[in-house]
Structure formats: C-alpha cells, structure tokens
Amino acid sequence: MNFKNKVCWVTGASSGIGEALCYIMAKQGARLVLSSRNAHALEKVKSACKSKGAKECVIIAIDLADPSSIDRAFKSFSSQFSSLDFLVNNGGISQRGLALETDFKVDRKVMEVNFFGAVNLTKKVLPLMIKQGSGNISITSSVVGKFGFPQRTAYSASKHAVQGFYEALRTEVEKEGLKVSIIIPGRVKTNISIHALEGDGSEHGKMDAGQEEGMPVDKAVQIIAKGLLSGKREIMVGGKELKLVQIRRFFPSLFYKIVARIKHT
Numbered sequence: 001m002n003f004k005n006k007v008c009w010v011t012g013a014s015s016g017i018g019e020a021l022c023y024i025m026a027k028q029g030a031r032l033v034l035s036s037r038n039a040h041a042l043e044k045v046k047s048a049c050k051s052k053g054a055k056e057c058v059i060i061a062i063d064l065a066d067p068s069s070i071d072r073a074f075k076s077f078s079s080q081f082s083s084l085d086f087l088v089n090n091g092g093i094s095q096r097g098l099a100l101e102t103d104f105k106v107d108r109k110v111m112e113v114n115f116f117g118a119v120n121l122t123k124k125v126l127p128l129m130i131k132q133g134s135g136n137i138s139i140t141s142s143v144v145g146k147f148g149f150p151q152r153t154a155y156s157a158s159k160h161a162v163q164g165f166y167e168a169l170r171t172e173v174e175k176e177g178l179k180v181s182i183i184i185p186g187r188v189k190t191n192i193s194i195h196a197l198e199g200d201g202s203e204h205g206k207m208d209a210g211q212e213e214g215m216p217v218d219k220a221v222q223i224i225a226k227g228l229l230s231g232k233r234e235i236m237v238g239g240k241e242l243k244l245v246q247i248r249r250f251f252p253s254l255f256y257k258i259v260a261r262i263k264h265t
C-alpha cells in the first residue's frame with residue numbers, strides 16, 4: 001500500500017516532520033491538504049509537493065489554538081473533499097522552563113495547541129471516517145508522552161493527554177474499520193526547540209544541542225510513513241533516547257538517576 005490517490009490532511013505541514021512527511025506522500029501521488037498558521041511557508045511546501053508529484057495539493061490555514069479557525073478549516077475541507085484517508089494531527093509546540101518559573105498561560109497554550117486543537121479536529125472528521133468505514137487518524141505524541149522530563153511539564157502533560165485520548169479512541173473506532181496511530185518521536189532534528197515557549201510565553205529561539213543531534217527528519221518520516229501505511233498502533237522513531245521508555249517502565253529508579261544527570265535542553 002502507498003499514498004497514491006489517498007486524501008491526506010496534515011497539520012503542522014509548514015515545517016519539520018509534517019513538511020517532510022508531505023513530501024513522501026506527494027512523491028507517491030497523494031491528494032494533500034496542508035495546514036498550519038504560516039500561509040507563506042505553506043505556499044512553498046505546496047509548490048514543492050506539486051513538483052514532487054502530488055495528485056492534488058490544497059492549503060487550508062488553521063490555528064490549532066483557536067476553535068473558530070478549526071471550524072472554518074473543517075468547513076473549507078468539507079467543501080472540497082468528500083472523503084479522508086489520513087488525518088495526521090502533527091502540529092504542535094514545545095516548552096522550555098521549570099514549572100516554578102512557567103506562567104500558567106503557557107500551560108494553557110501548550111494544551112490548546114497540542115491537545116485540544118488535535119481533539120477538536122479529530123472529532124470533526126470522525127463522522128466522515130465512520131461513515132466511510134475506513135481511515136487512519138494519527139497524532140504526533142512524544143517520548144515525553146510516556147514519561148516526565150525536566151523543563152517540559154506543560155509539554156509532557158499535553159503529550160500524556162494525547163496518549164490517553166487516542167489510546168481510548170482506538171478502543172472505540174477499531175471495530176468501525178478505523179486505525180489510530182500514535183507517533184512517538186524521540187529527538188528529531190527540526191525547529192521545534194526554536195519555537196518552544198519559555199516561562200513567560202516568549203520563544204526559546206535556540207536550536208538546542210539535543211535537537212541538533214536528533215535523527216535527521218527525512219529518515220524519521222520514512223519510518224513514520226511506513227507505520228501509517230501499515231496502520232501501526234504506535235510508531236516509535238528516534239535514537240537511543242527511545243530506550244528511556246522501557247527503562248522508565250521496568251527500572252524506574254535507574255530512570256530517575258539518568259534524567260537527573262541529563263543536560264536539560
């Protein structure tokens with residue numbers, strides 16, 4: 001199976017994982033819907049997708065922190081498409097800062113974008129997929145959706161919330177013929193740390209060392225695309241940091257010793 005002629009709606013398509021995933025889908029002849037806030041960046045991704053072979057490529061702007069924007073995006077989608085094969089809830093923001101120094105508005109913002117935005121959009125497309133009796137809904141979680149990590153209280157909370165929602169959703173919709181894939185990246189080299197929010201809500205503005213050393217995004221999306229096409233329930237992608245998931249589960253004391261020593265960015 002590949003993405004040929006499949007309608008694929010990707011949020012966070014303007015950069016990083018979302019952008020690179022769209023290029024794989026485009027090369028295989030997908031019908032793409034690109035969403036994020038930055039229309040200028042999306043135009044560039046759109047023209048690259050077209051030149052790589054996308055069967056169709058439309059931009060639908062969306063701000064995942066704004067429910068009315070999600071309403072408008074879904075209306076626009078429904079007026080242009082009558083089916084949906086893949087919804088990739090990938091748009092998201094990270095956070096850098098100790099809980100003690102992080103304004104509550106940052107906790108809310110990260111939850112709005114990473115959790116409520118994805119859930120809202122998912123609920124909008126769900127009736128269509130149920131009617132079709134097919135479709136894959138995916139969400140980009142994180143390894144910190146599996147354990148806590150310093151300076152990521154809001155981010156880790158949003159990704160734990162995502163894990164819970166989509167795990168539970170899967171138990172309801174698999175019998176309807178739908179697949180729910182939870183993508184769990186470790187460190188992938190993207191601009192995520194640059195756009196991360198600091199305690200006062202300002203942008204972190206730096207490529208962190210850990211991010212810089214992350215898996216190249218083109219390699220990461222090969223694994224993600226394969227996982228989506230095979231309807232995998234969990235798609236783990238990254239380097240040795242993924243081992244922390246098992247260490248946290250089976251050797252929690254060792255896990256806390258390790259994270260206490262980690263450079264926190």
Ligand SMILES: NC(=O)c1ccc[n+]([C@@H]2O[C@H](COP(=O)([O-])OP(=O)(O)OC[C@H]3O[C@@H](n4cnc5c(N)ncnc54)[C@H](OP(=O)(O)O)[C@@H]3O)[C@@H](O)[C@H]2O)c1
Pocket residue numbers: 011012013014015016017018035036037038039041062063064065090091092093094113140141142143184185186187188189190191192193195214
């Ligand atoms: N890179 C990693 O190591 C890593 C690890 C674990 C999980 N993840 C997750 O992977 C996903 C993609 O991140 P990335 O690494 O590719 O980082 P990225 O390059 O910064 O991409 C983030 C994407 O999310 C979009 N976005 C941010 N806020 C948005 C909003 N309010 N409404 C709509 N779209 C919004 C951005 O587009 P606009 O700015 O145009 O809106 C951008 O396209 C995120 O969910 C992130 O949490 C990444």
